[in-house]
Amino acid sequence: MLRLLWFILVVYLIVKLFYRVMGTQSPNAGAPKPGGQKAGAFSPKKSATGVIDEMVPCAFCATYNPARQALEKKGLYFCNEQCHEAFEKRGTS
Numbered sequence: 872m873l874r875l876l877w878f879i880l881v882v883y884l885i886v887k888l889f890y891r892v893m894g895t896q897s898p899n900a901g902a903p904k905p906g907g908q909k910a911g912a913f914s915p916k917k918s919a920t921g922v923i924d925e926m927v928p929c930a931f932c933a934t935y936n937p938a939r940q941a942l943e944k945k946g947l948y949f950c951n952e953q954c955h956e957a958f959e960k961r962g963t964s
């Protein structure tokens with residue numbers, strides 16, 4: 872009998888978790904909209920967490936990174952400090 876209660880509890884938790892995940896897809900009125908961005912090939916995608924992940928290319932190695940994780944220097948994006956330093960050493964001119 873106890874096993875049945877456990878089963879119900881587990882099913883309840885799974886369903887609850889499922890609805891929690893699905894619930895994030897509902898329109899969020901408080902979410903800021905990206906405005907004034909230049910139109911590119913990449914449109915901002917909404918991840919499961921509702922945070923907009925814009926992919927930006929590294930100015931040095933051209934690897935695309937999420938804008939939140941990318942290193943921004945003088946309007947350019949880099950994977951990390953190493954890419955930025957290498958870019959500075961190489962020079963732009």
Ligand SMILES: [Zn+2]
Pocket residue numbers: 929930931932933934949950951954
């Ligand atoms: Zn890079």
